[in-house]
Amino acid sequence: MVWEMKDKTFPPNPPTDTSKLFPAELKLSHIKTIVEFSQAGLSAAPDSMFMHYEGSLASTDSLREKLAVHAQSESLTLLNGSGKLPPASVSRFLSEDRGIAGVVLADHGDTYTNRYYNGLFDDASNLNGVSETNYTQSASTMQITKLATAAARTLYDLANPVSGAPVSSSISADPAFVHDLLNCLTLNFSCDQIRQVLSQPTVAIIKNTTGANPRYIGTNYAANQQVVTVLSAFLARSLGEGFAADKEDKCKNSTDSVRCVAWV
Secondary structure: OHHHHHOOOOOOOOOOOOOOOOOOOOOHHHOOEEEEEOOOOOOOOOOEEEEEOOOOOHHHHHHHHHHHHHHHOOOOEEEEOOOOOOOOOHHHHHHHOOOOEEEEEEOOOOOOOOOOOOOOOOOHHHOOOOOOOOHHHOHHHHHHHHHHHHHHHHHHHHHOOOOOOOOOOOOOOOHHHHHHHHHHHHOOOOOHHHHHHOOHHHHHHHHOOOOOOOOOOOOOOOOOOHHHHHHHHHHHHHHOOOOOOOOHHHOOOOOOOOOOOOOO
């Protein structure tokens, strides 16, 4: 992404017909703040997490302060990390522009142990207190819910800096939705929520997958990237604009090259 921004080709493949709508070119100079999420849900202290950052930048300090305040309102303490960034995408952006405010949120302050990190077996058995019966109230679920609420409120405040803007305190992550995502991604890939957002042939493929579900996410889509398929469908249902269609073949992409239509 950074390379494409420098090459002035992000988003890629603009239409040759300039009369069609297309997202505006995104440059590095357009990015002021990055909040990146690393590992969460495995800490022995679920009421605290860590903010990792580099350097002493006023905008980064302000970002950390806002995150900490909003997290505290959810009974989640955000502590400062070791003063170094863990392996994270934000490092690539900072290598080009040290003026970007960047923070990586994680459940560990320094070294950590998770031999299954982002692997095939990084599932419910590796999370704190997660089971099919107590999922909603598990330590992992509540930590992720609180963190999501704090991050959402912070980003809302940053996007609405003017005086008199609506307050962000009414924004809260839904623990039931977090529960659904964790349940589907770590316990039951053929859960009811997935059936609601994916076409029946896709559900059948996922349900019939033997062994652990692949967790690898690459730059190119592949049929066995179930995590990508499921999350894309969840996001489409949660953030997209719906319209009536009783059959999948009635869903066609708009000709303006801006909207992507998916059957969920």
